[in-house]
Amino acid sequence: MDAANALGAPTHAPGTSTSGLSERDAAILEFERHWWKYAGAKEQAVREQFDMSATRYYQVLNALIDTPEALADDPLLVRRLRRLRSARQRQRSARRLGFEV
Secondary structure, three states, X not given: XXXXXXXXXXXXXXXXXXXXXXXXXXHHHHHHHHHHHOOOOHHXXXXXXXXXXXXXXXXXXXXXXXXXXXXXXXXXXXXXXXXXXXXXXXXXXXXXXXXOO
16 A cells, blocks of 8 residues: 555545546536525526536536446436436427427
């Protein structure tokens, strides 16, 4: 065992979590787990916490939930978010085609 491990120092690169996610990605997943606890609208909380627009946040989130690292970090959350995204896509497609799902 080397000196860094003996002292309990992290063995991963700075800015990444042990699951391979960046700190920002891990924070986004954590936010998605508990976003209803924040006062006000979700978009306002996104802007305050991540300093990005809601549109950009959802672009980042959608890319994030497609990564194997996110799935490994929190499979239940990622699968739920994927399922919700698929349902919204089906509803949009159905509306464009003129029928209800």
